[in-house]
Amino acid sequence: MTQHSSVPLTGQGPGRRKVVGGLFGLSAAALAVPVLSACGGGPGADPKTVTFGSNGADATPKKAYEAVTKAFTQDSGLTVKTNTVDHDTFQNSITSYLQGTPDDVFTWFAGYRMQYFAKKGLASPVDDVWDVIGDGFSDAAKQLSRGHDGKYYFVPLYNYPWAVFYRKSLFRERGYEVPRTWDEFIALAKRMKKDGLSPVTSGYGGGDSWSVLGAFDYLDLRANGYDFHMQLMRGEVSWTDRRALRVLDLWRELTPYYQSGGAGRPWQDAAQSLIDKKSGMAVIGLFVGQQITDEAIRADIDFFAFPEIDRAHGQDAVEAPTDGFMLSRKPKNEDAAKKFLEFLGGARAEELYMGVDPSNLAAGEQADTSAYNALQTKSAELVNSARHISQFADRDSDPGFIGTVVLPGLVEWLGHPDDGSSVLKKIESQRSRFFTA
Structure with a gap:
């Protein structure tokens, strides 16, 4: 498969690239x-x-x-x-x-x-x-x-589909239970860290910064619902809206449980960490299976829907790029x-x-x-049961906006996660360049 949703500079002229690239320290040469x-x-x-x-x-x-x-x-x-x-x-x-x-x-x-x-x-x-x-x-x-x-x-x-992947045998060996809610998810991550694991594997280096969008999308979909998420993607609401701030609040709660060094690790290495049982979970797409050659290991891979954050939205949206x-x-x-x-x-x-x-x-x-295989069958059931299907941030929005403004901002923020107000203000300051009323 096309293993990810890489962010292009589609339709953005050189002038715009220089303007928004400079916002997060990206030079024209770096974008070449x-x-x-x-x-x-x-x-x-x-x-x-x-x-x-x-x-x-x-x-x-x-x-x-x-x-x-x-x-x-x-x-x-x-x-x-x-x-x-x-x-x-x-x-x-x-x-x-x-x-x-x-x-x-x-x-x-x-x-x-x-x-x-x-x-x-x-x-x-x-x-x-x-x-x-x-x-x-x-x-x-x-x-x-x-x-x-x-x-x-x-x-x-x-x-x-994107979901939270894990190895069944690891959960069985450690007595872990699949979480359904955000609080259960964080509690499991804490337990994994105490057990010496990297709770959530992380790899967004080597040109794979796109991978952080999966977590962002699901946090927004679960906390604020599909309608708000699509409004945000279409440039119809402000990135300084309290609901967008809420997404980074939740994300900051999760970041202490990310595998360290994610900015220097490609997604394949992050997936391998999950396969090798060095990490407990991965927010990733079904393409994680591309890393597997041993069918016994493939049969041991499973996933659960990204946890519920707000009961009003439950787990009714699934990220499933086409x-x-x-x-x-x-x-x-x-x-x-x-x-x-x-x-x-x-x-x-x-x-x-x-x-x-x-x-x-x-x-x-x-x-x-x-x-x-079992993973495909379960994946099809997940997609078919969804009330809403999103594509991916760089597919549901202007890819230039995501690629040169939103994504660099989120990656920078992940290096030093704070309340998010500063990075969201920077993102908001560029929204009108890509979306017109």
Whole structure:
């Protein structure tokens, strides 16, 4: 799977980057990234070839996409030329890539992130594709795939929930019980620390600062509810609102139980700490399974929904980002590209992908889930039981605002957590640059 929700600088011009980057000490050079470029296309392009821009550079998703494209070629006789780029470079270069000569089909994300490029005219509508695949998706999936103009611009492949993961054998050995409420969660963290464990593993270094957004989102969703969280993400309420301050109050209560050195540790190392039983819990996505090669250990991994903070909101919201595909604005082989999207939006493609990468859930309703492992089955139940599904902060909001203002501020705050008023004032001072009334 695309293992995380990396924060790009989507749609932000150099001037804005300098302004908000300077707010938290980020220079233009620090934000510079390699450029993603297309792998083919142009006048005289082979009508039997579809070019595919993929951010699935890690071994597991790369192998999964290879299985999918091979099957499509066997079925259609069309060749897929895949341009695989590492996840962060793909995200950070996406705007210039789409403004140039992009691949016909490219990997991307549902919701706001898709709608942004649709509105900018950097992607093509795919309503005719949905005429073919539409019966296989829920109304929620359809909603996530439409632009502001009501047209379809996105074909979902999978989603993956975030939760609090742990090892069942560790809990059994130590006599730990799964917490349901915030007070129970903090009490368990205290007990784990006393037992010599790092209660909550932490890894947001090496370009993985995006990972802290999972905790922020859940704290806001549990303390203030889905509606407020989405208003905050859309720039409709102030970041100095007492409810936002409440989120950092709660987070500060948890930070003493984080594994030390998180700012210098990538998410994979944090996940390994959980797997090795050096840490007791991890607020992370289902992609934690990518770190596991021993099936006995995979069977020992479990999770619980992020704890209840306010009874009025309970645990009714689940963070479950959805990944899939879009069609570039001027595909060189439009007919072939749409045939490829029809295949990608079908049950067979989902089954092939999930058969290689068990750290995801099929987004469609017609995929055979009988081969799901226990973790996938439980994850699907969690997503299906949710009253509200959020994507991720950088997907539910302007990614430039999150990436250059909110995220640097939160990471800085995590280094020296205080009452949060100062960092929230800094964030609020930049809100109007990204959101207009």
